[in-house]
Amino acid sequence: MGAAPVSTFGDIVTAVLFLAGAASCLLGALGLIRLPDLPARLQAATKPQTLGLLLILIGTTIRVESASAVTLALVVLFQLLTAPVISQIVARSAYRTGTLRRDELVIDELAERMSRDDAGDAAPGGSAGDSGRRSTF
Structure with missing residues (x-):
């Protein structure tokens, strides 16, 4: 079966969500390159990337059948649960190994x-x- 028919309004909402999600992911990627230290880069790696993925998956959910939407909702849930945990583990490891400059912490x-x-x-x-x-x- 193909994708469910969507109205013009649905097409516009989907396009806006896709563009906003892509822009958020792009800003997160630029932050990884441009930001100076590990804590700032961890913020850029988790928050905008998670938001971007969330927006793209919401836009995709509008376009697919309900059975696939449940799968996409699970992907969103797991992303929201795992991204902060992984970021915390990376930061803690950097702190313990001395990679993170402690004198710059507020x-x-x-x-x-x-x-x-x-x-x-x-x-x-x-x-x-x-x-x-x-x-x-």
């Missing part, structure tokens, strides 16, 4: 927690493999 909420974890490792009876240590992930 607020460093992780420094105190990491110093407590390091002090716990240095305490008598504590080791890096201690099962009582909580992970910061």
